[in-house]
Amino acid sequence: GNCxxxxxxxxxxxxxxxxxxxxxxxxxxxxxxxxxxSQTLQTLPAVSSSSLSLxxxxxxxxxxSxxxxxxxxxxxxxxxxxxxxxxxxxxxxLLDTTYCHPRHT
Numbered sequence: 001g002n003c004x005x006x007x008x009x010x011x012x013x014x015x016x017x018x019x020x021x022x023x024x025x026x027x028x029x030x031x032x033x034x035x036x037x038s039q040t041l042q043t044l045p046a047v048s049s050s051s052l053s054l055x056x057x058x059x060x061x062x063x064x065s066x067x068x069x070x071x072x073x074x075x076x077x078x079x080x081x082x083x084x085x086x087x088x089x090x091x092x093x094l095l096d097t098t099y100c101h102p103r104h105t
Contacts, residue, residue: 006030012082014073022073024083028064069094 006028014020066087073079073096083090 010086012079013076014071015076015079016072016074020072022071022079023069024086025067025069026064026086027067065091067092067094069096071096072098 008026008028010024010026011021012024014022064087066089068083068090070093
């Protein structure tokens with residue numbers, strides 16, 4: 001069914017194995033176009049969480065919601081720059097971790 005939203009996905013280089021990508025989801029009200037660009041699909045360079053803020057309140061009905069799915073990735077500062085070109089606020093991060101232990105970071 002129609003949930004009244006449009007979803008746009010931006011691929012960000014995961015700096016991991018060839019072809020690996022993080023997915024930046026923009027969920028916009030259905031009457032909106034993506035705020036990031038007129039392109040439907042784009043790939044961005046290879047994000048520090050200290051540069052992005054996680055939202056503690058829901059977005060206003062007229063604004064987009066943003067979510068990042070990391071998959072397997074290796075951090076590079078250009079990843080943050082790529083995301084900040086589109087938004088400085090994320091409603092959530094789906095972090096893919098193999099061991100989820102500080103000694104593996």
